[in-house]
Amino acid sequence: MGEHLSSGTGLQIAEWVFFMLLALILLALIAVTVRRFVLERGGGAVECYLRPGAGGRRPWRIGCGRYGTEELRWYRIFSLWPRPTAELSRRGLVVMGRRAPAGDDLRELTGDLIVVEVGWLAADGSDPKEPVYELAMSEGALTGFLSWLESMPPGTHWPS
Template sequence: MSGAAWAVVVGAALLLVLGAVLWGSRTAALDRRVGSFACALADGPAGPWSRGVAQYGATRLYWWRRASLLPRPARVWTRAGIAVLEREVLAADGVPTGVVVARCRVTAERHGTAGEVHLRMSSEAYAGFTSWIEATPSRVGTVI
């Protein structure tokens, strides 16, 4: 192999290592955030499912794709714009798996358009999710 070919191979290897380090760092940072939980997302009940991490904010729910290097969330919904329409506890051979799929009506923050998404999470995360939604202040920005 010539010197130029070695340089290309070494450069490609360094880019792969750098990408892996950045992805690992991003994933670790998302998992350590306060209010974050594993949450898969699908636009329909049949999928396809995208693995991700969701995080509660004061007034928004942020969702990041697991397989991404982008520093910003892929989806953002306001707390007041989320409504759980139904939930299903998944079971294998009649035994609950501890995984819940919630069908939610959401209003996209950027566009203001309403739609439905399916969120798959652990039953513990679902309990926190519904508590967070129910704790919505009725009048944000006012002093009582």
């Protein structure tokens, strides 16, 4: 009734499937590498970890932050998505605290990083009560982040 595949034909099909999957994995790795190169080539980029909220409830995600005039755009390292995962607006952004990684943080971070808690000023100008994000970065990257946060390019006017 039906035609039977010989064992040689089944092996050939398995080989083709294996090589196609291998080619797809290789293409994905090349695409992630090219994306990272493009993100970092223009300058103003720094490797940092990001975690929404505070308190260690969510895992740290490694990424690349690119400084812009009005925001820090954060991209996941292992992603093909062209848009940033998070955008931290510079306007009203304040550093609420900094600390060394401790406890559960050390499962995902190294001890030489610094964790910075950030949030935005409330509409009435008061300090935030809870951090919106935590960033973990090296000492040099933190110096660059604080400089970016405190400076503003000449001629830039924030919209009211």
